[in-house]
Amino acid sequence: MSINPALSNIGSEMSRLSGVRAIMKDIIETLRSSRDRTFINLSAGNPLILPEVEALWRNCTTELLASDEFGEVVGRYGASQGYQPLIDAVVEDFNQRYGLSLSDRNILITPGSQSLYFLAANAFGGYTPTGQLKQIVLPLSPDYTGYGGVTLVPEALVAYKPTLDVNQAAHRFKYRPDFSQLAVNEQTGCIIFSRPCNPTGNVLTDAEVNKIAAIAATYEVPVLVDSAYAPPFPALNFTEMTPIFGKNVLHCMSLSKAGLPGERIGIAIGDEKLIQVLESFQTNLCIHSSRYGQAIAAKAIASGALANLSKTVIRPFYQQKFHILEKTLDAAMPDVPWYLHQGEGAIFAWLWLDQLPITDWELYQEIKQVGVIVVPGSTFFPGLREEWRHKQQCLRISLTGSDTEIQQGMERLASVVKQVYSRSH
């Protein structure tokens, strides 16, 4: 039996598989339909379970189970803003670490950071009572594919092409925000970018972030800095970076890459007024985030263990994977104009194949034929409507494989790239 209800505009928008989720469906089907063949799967956005990190969460859980707090945590509703011990732990940690003077009114806990972007995109972006369209601006495209699905008003999402710093001899490049194009004005509702960036591993410099925040401040526009990979946890930055705070900056964190994706914990830090707007929205949506996850997070943050493990275990683990990847590509890639994005953080590598004779989707299919799965890059340009060949010339490669998988995967990728370019001559 099946039912086919009429959908509202929002219903049909939200029931679409957007961006990378559509590719993930293809990947899951490929893996399912080829049981006799083992693939090197370098497509995952899911972090690996690192034993030391798992042990931390297990210990925090054991401590919670043994305490009087347990009944309160799972047996009662709480404040929408979040579980107080977690809010207190974040306030204390950030005040001490960064010399801030935050109070608990500056913090909001959400069920994962994806929901935080959904709340913000729809609270600050979309139509105003006078019918004006407020844009959700992504200042540097490519960026996190999940931003493609966060707005109830798709036409509100606007992304900007970057400029490219290319080191031809070294086969490396880096995206930079193009301030000559970036328009921030009365039509801007909010700005969002990830730092470090999924999919590229780019880290906007402190100066670039300060410049974006300053332009936005002129129009009282909130700037959401998606810090899902940033310090102090999970600290997946391989280059120096300072978290930037300010009146119109919402510093947004996630515990997903610090070993807790299943518990759905997002944390926003910012001005009390901005926090209040998002908090009310959250009350309407889901009341509050799971308190079990919040309670164990409070312990891991208050003890300092999470920040510590992030620096000593999580960061070196993925940094080492990136080294293997770049070393292998340097040795194996043919003489074509290939460029690896500077590996400044996150858990991905981003490869640009200039003058690629086929599309990224076709290349993805050919790489599958040699038993390797990566993600075609064109899904990582949400909000960028203009034609740009570059959008079909990139691949995202996940650093979640074993060392051998990464090495073999890159060798096979290099051989496919060689064939593809030589066919076109």
Ligand SMILES: Cc1ncc(COP(=O)(O)O)c(C=O)c1O
């Ligand atoms: C840049 C970025 N932002 C946000 C998210 C969403 O994370 P979560 O909702 O699990 O906190 C992800 C997940 O992959 C991400 O890569």
